[in-house]
Amino acid sequence: MMINEIDGAGWESMGHAYGPASDVPGWLQGMASADPGVRDEAFSAFYSAAHHQGDVYPCTAASLPFLFEMAGSLVTPDRGSVIELLLSIGQECLDMDPERVYFTPDGTESRAHVDALEVIGERAEVFVRWVMDPDEEVRRPAIECLGLFLADSARALEVLRSLLPGSGTVQRLLVVRAVATVALRDAAVHGAAAGWLEELAGDTAQVPEVRLAALVHRARCTPGELGDAVVPAAVGLIREIEQAETGGDDDAPRGAEAEPDVAAGAAPSPGVPPQVAAAFKDLEQHGRVHAPTTSLLEAFHTLLGDRVSERSALLAEQLCSADPGVRYDAIRMAKELIGQWRGDHSGLVVLIAGCLLPEDAYTSAAAAEALGALVPVSKPAREALAAYVEACRAEHGPGVWAARERLVRRAHQEAVRALAGLGDLRALPCVLEALDEGTDAWRAVQVAGHLGGAAGDLTPRLSKLLAEVDFSDASQSMSANALVSALRELGDPAAVPALTTAIVAAVREEQWHTAASALKALASFGREAAFALDVVRPLADAQDVTVRAAATAALWELEGDAAGVVPRLVELLDTHENDEAAAVLGRIGQAAAPALPRLRKMMAAGYEWTRVYAATALWDIGGDAEAPAVVETLLAAWAENDATSNHVLACLSRMGPAARPTLPRVREELTLLRRSGRFRSVPHDEELQSACRSITARA
Template sequence: MDLASFLADVDAQPWADLQHAYGSAADVPGHLRALAGDSEEAASEAVSELYGSILHQGSVYGATARAVPYLARLAGAGYRTEDLVALLGGIAEGGADGGDSDEAACRAAVVGELALILTAVDAGDPGLRRAAAWAAAMTNAAEQVLPVLHRRWKTETDPLVRAELLGAMAHLDPSGTAGTATAALGADEPGEVRIAALLACVDGGLPWGPAHHGAMLSLLPVNGLVEDRMDLERNEPLQYVVEALLLRDTDADRDATYTLLDAALRNADPEAREEALWAAETACLLSRSAPERLSGAVEALMADPADAPAAYSLLTKLGVRAAVAAPALVRLAAGEGDPADCALEALVAVAPDRAAPLLARDLGRRPRALRAACGFLIGGTADSSFPYDPALLDAIRTRLGSDGPDADETVRLVLLLGAWGSRASAALPELRSALPGSPKAVPKALAAICPPEHRAATAELLTAAARTGPEDGRLAAAVAVRELTGETGPLLAAVAGHLTPGGPAVREAARLAAELGPEATGLVPALRSALSESEGTRNSPQLDADVEIAAALWRITADPEAAVPVLAGVLAEAEPTWTHWTLGRAARAAARIGGAARPLVPALEGLLTDRVQIPSAVLALHAIAPESLDGPRAAGLLLDAAERDADAVTALEALVALGPTALTAAHHRRLTALAERDRRVRASGVETRIAPADERLREQAREAARTLAGA
């Protein structure tokens, strides 16, 4: 390669006009020059910079496709060949087949360099052969690539290269590679090849049989066998197999999965058990039967106190199904420091009644367990199911009366007291003292625990807080006054004080005004003044606040002219990709208005093309213009959304609203399956919230099925 000509060509490109992850791609020529330079350090840094800019976390850009031919020419000339072939593979992996997007252009550009990549499949260096096999597969150009990979497979002896070849063939032709993978399961193959074969068998859709089960167990722990692979999607093979089998959602695959996990969790090797624990946690996130099916191995996991902490995360997901672990956890939680706190945190999930007295014993030094007891593990709010315990109540009172708790701990203690209600009434003095330091959390708890004989004095304290207390706690204090006494004057005043355009609490204030209904008539001018003024450029908080204001105006005035134009503006301006929850709120607000919101029908019908928006749109259209809906079609769309967890809660609500006449027999079967299938509907989000949220959704689906079947 004529380096001077190459660099001149590089400089002639309009890099400054192209974009990568960090904006202008004007820095790309410098990185290409460094790759061709004499400094090894500079070349290594250039590779790293290119991964960060033109292939940022797997994403590709306009500058990426333009860089591909230059990367290939450098690789062909012997400059960082292995690194650059791997980079080309990553670009192809981040690309797409067809279309006119940057992604499609990137993959097409790498396909244009396949001759170089396929030649490298036969290179003398095994590292380059591995990179080339993987990169070639990422192009998805099966007709060109598979013959080369098959030919090389017949002669390749290096275990890592053979593993990469097998993975590449499985990527391009999963079912067609299953036979080759099965033949490679035997003990005469190195472990790196055998684990690649197991993964290829799964990708090829083969039933998981005794040979696969035995091979996986014989290879555990397996993560080390893939740590040098180019394929990062399968870098935890046991977890990958468990996930793939459970996603098939058949009885046979579930039985195979849990038989495998049970054996792996009982493995004598701690590293193997660690891999099995992570795979078991994945099962809990995917499968409703996981807690029951995995509970049998709990006792074995807790046999050695030194190994038990590794199982805590799984135990919290198994919950009461892991009750057999309680005695061991009690012993460990009785210790000192963070290890005891971690054990107690797990005990809160497994046997909360046994955790309460231990938490009381050393409350100030058990922050993780307190967080769990307050329900922060399952949704961020207090969980009233954590058992009331007199000793723990005394400990909380002592803790609140000391100088020890910080603001976060105080909030947790307050939430726990509020969840106990009147049983925690003895803590009234401590809560009253905590009000100035936690003005948002304490009022609700005060209202919850306050006994009748102290309501007047407590309401007086809260009224003062609502008028002159910290700004961020006035609404909460006013709400508590209303709950204790029924008086709404403090709430009306607090809401009025927060209805300032762009204010941080406008949305909450508007929601409370809506709850007051016609009693809040005097707030109408303030509500109108609080509407956003920057139509066309509003951000999500502003749009959300305007939806709440529109809902409040309707509830207070019953005048659609006050609310419908506001909702129309939000529906027109909100962008579905980034503000889909805002659109859902606007549709729900329209549903509450009913027939008077008919001008919004075209905008709501437009939402039916977006699965996430379908549930709220159907709910609104049914309330506003039911004749505009084809019942069976709408039911099908709602079930599609629910099955894919696209606002499934609203989808089920809308199904019930449509009524039984909208559902066909097939729809009823799908609804029943949604409630009774093993695969979780909720399978994404914060891990600790997935299973509880899915159980609530399951109960909602069961209730919907009963309602629609019996109506």
Template sequence: MFTGIDEVDWASMRHAYGSAEDVPGLLRGLASADAAEREIALDGMYGAVHHQGDVYDSTLACVPFLFALVARAEVPERGEIVELLVSIGGDGEVPEDGAYAMARTAVRSGAEVFERLTGDADAAVRGAAARAVVRFLDDPAHVLSLLRERIRVERDDRVLLALAEGLGFLARHHPGHATEAVDLLEAQSAPPFGPGLRLAALGQLAGCAPGRLPADLVPTVVRLLRERSEHRPVAPCEPDRPDTDTLVGRLRRLRPSDEEGSQLLRTLHTALGDRVDDRIALLNGQLTSPDPTDRCNAVWMSMGLIGEWRGDHSEPVALIGAQLGTEEGRLLEAATSVLEGLFELALPAADDLASLVTRRPDLWVQPVERGVFWLGGPLKALARCGDPRAVPVLGEVLAGSDVPDELGRVVRHLGQTAAPLVPALRERLASVPLDTSDVYDRAAPLMTALGELGDRDSVPLVLRLLLGVPEDYRSRDALAEAGLRTLGALGAAAREATPVVRRLLEGGSAVAAADSLWAIEGDAELVLPVLIRALEGDGAGRLGAAADVLARMGPVAEPAVDGLRRRIGASHLWERKSVACALWRIAGDTELALPVLRDAWAENVRTRVPIAECIAAMGPEGVALHDLLRTELAAPRRHTAPEGYGMHDVFTDERLLDVCRETLTDA
């Protein structure tokens, strides 16, 4: 199977990390009798030869040898090699040119091998080959006939799932054969076929022929899911795998214990798209399954639904909270992780979170590395949803020796109920050394928390940091700005800091100092010259930051209007947004501001919260942009969803919705 491998000039070829002279070793490693060596070789193929889906000359040179490997029955885990070939050949969903087109041609040339492998003795090979044959065999009528025959004789649920996927792919990509493929899927979605195939067929129908779905889709799916669980083997049927420190190994360990079932439900959820009520009902059925594996899969899927779509998620969130009473480690980890990212939306699970926090002090703090700790997920989720039961526990954490730096960040979500933490927060801030490289990471969250809690007694501690950090500290400006924000949040209560703040009006933190000084003293004559100079400068972020301060100052900042008008065409979208808001709030200049704000709203969804806040601050004068707010409230999808969703995106989107509702209610 390696005939000619040493005749290839691998040294002249490249992969992601340079010379491809190590590729023969990787190819031979794929056929090794040692499982760890095989996994390391597969990791090398994905990590270097096919790095992040890229195709190099060495990738193309590997294709014949990969086909030779999958053709030999004695080679272990050939299914993974077939999957690698499919990835190299591409999925046919995107335009191909250059090396990618050559790779697709190379893999297509071996499509007859995939056809033979659909009848292989190894189920993993049969499943991977079913996914390959529909993509690379250029005879859709023959492929349809092949899939029909394989479904008739196949008994393995995982392979049946792949065959149903193949029919769905065929229906989407070959319209001339779509009717036959859909007819097969509809037949397989009903008795006498087993629950696994029926679920797979329903998922594919939802994606390619939703009109052929049964009217009682959700209860049917929930019933089939439970029937499938009853017949699922207690232990996984796969052999033990090596515990290698490779990306392939880590990804394998992160897979759900029922990967096929998870894929079935993901397919259905994806196909249902914006049918949010149906998806919530489906999720509720999954979360009440008697099988913890089904519930674990459902918990992970819930973040995809809640993170992307708006709606009443209270019932699934409460059901996720109910999983916190489990002793099953994966399920507990999944539920905790999801609730941690929901902020106030996690309130229906607050009682379960509080119970877990009380029951498991070992989860309050989690070590990350030597001397570094994170706040444990259950406690963080409880605090982020604003539940006051988190306060005494946070107090105990602050009194301990292992205090996470991020603790100060969750305090803001507790509001004034966190006031009892002030002495401990202040003591913690006082203990931060001034000569360590992590002084910003340790001090900034604490200063922010104390500022939001209005602790005037923390002013000397903030000044200690502003004055005491070494001049060559790399994050000195960032630390100074965090301290200045804290002093600004305290307002007049921070008056003793005025001399220090005034000295900072010159230098890298000038805008932040002007903002702070305005909040403390309200002296427009002193801060306006600083801000006007910043409008003309080219420092990174200074223009936008200065405009934001001027906007908060309102009409009193009228001397800055000419400078703002000159910068309305700034090159950076965020700066234009800030300048437009400032012009509107200072001078009521709608002619210049409105077009810029409308364009920014449409061009970058991340600008929507500050623009909505600007509209809210304008009161009745903001009516000209209220149509944006109404359209936003009517949209079923979260505004950040087109860019994917991250840990704070649900929080940001809920903030946007709150601002839109409050503004329109008050109008």
């Protein structure tokens, strides 16, 4: 059957998931078009409709014969992309449970993943031919397909091994990985494949990249036999790669290739917040690989898992590599290691900081962004960040924050943000410049709150920007909330008038989330914001629950009338704002005793977070008499969901001697290697460890 013989009704009967079913044959025809634009559009449409986010539908399985036909035709202009699509569909099917029935978005039962694998398996013999194809773009995905889908594993192994001589470096790396894939999916050839990989790893006639690949994939075949010598051997091969001549091989490693430089000041589309536009620009860089060994080293790091010291040694070698591509990709790997695992990472932080080179803005931007994401662990990079910021200003002038060259601008801004995140006032001149001039001011706002020592300079500027927000434009809500957050962090009471005005404007435009954020910021100034009570008091009766809770909390902070707010807070315990209400009741303390019966009932809630909010408030109000129940509840919630740990530890810290029964669990936490805490983020985990150490020190 040819592609043009498929009719729309046939696709409808196959349970097509997205878009008109009759479009699918057209997409298949478009993928074979001689017009590159038509091809790109057709591939994009197929991925969106028939392979949406990697899903496999009945129509996806039905398309496979035609994709194979297209890939096998020498007149198809982009056969490699078609085979990559086959590879993607097949890999997704392998990751799905063959015994499970899945459902399409319209609720239809589907076992398309099983059907698709059957179709691929029946035609897998063609991969043997395609791995010999003259077109490199065809060979590369075909090699992976051969390793995954050819049922005759012994033949797959034989063909793959025959490809190694005469191939370029990248293809040889693919062959080695495919051999390991065959070994892992069929025990019958595991020994032969693993033995070949071991021989290859020790073959000094091979280039070090191939030997490194063989070493890693040999270890991947038998992870339980990973000895102490593997990492030193890998480090030695990385050094050989650095020293090797790369000329004369079309597939030789290449350094980091910078993105095209464009002029600064490009405005996002109307109605799109600049933060969102920037996030989509960042996606363009996500997943870029700058060295052929990167995916290999990523696999090695995954294999090493919690062997943090060995992974750090490996990353140290990568970060010191003479190859800029290896160095660039190592920044991301080091960021992931530090972000996921505990330990003394100061050595790696210093090496990341060593990638801050004024002559290489592309790599510097990545290094600075990583250091900013790793605050507060990135403190050892403080001086390097300050030096880089100063070097940029010296070379490009004080207006470098808004430099026309995109790479220079991005690298400088990321370094300033990282330095400001550490609370270093050497970032202040650049932050003030951004706020005054307006270019990418939102990026400066995000870190301004960390510069509390400069509140006198920052508060008037941030207040002015908040006053300029158009609250009738929903797209400006992200900017408004960022400004409110920064003013709250700075803690300067001079921000109270601007916050009060923002509350009025946000309520008028029914921007409830922003109004609530501003109310919480206002509450943080306590009695110094009492003159705003006329604005706050009516909002304690607002229809929006979030605003009502924030206003009630602000009433307590601004005037301290427990009798007036406790009944309101008890009512709020029955809403989705029960966490805010419980927290305020806890801050009120003994005067909130009327809330105790309701809080005790909340301790039996099914949701662990609700139990944590109730338990912490119960302790803060009832004290020692409530301690046994509070301790039991907090430990149970912590065991159920370690994301609650920061809240749990904060309460245990306040409990003092009453928290002694939790000491075994607190000590156990300090022995764990993987980061924990809210969102498993670096700041929350560092805070968590600090609380644990404080509790154990007092024991």
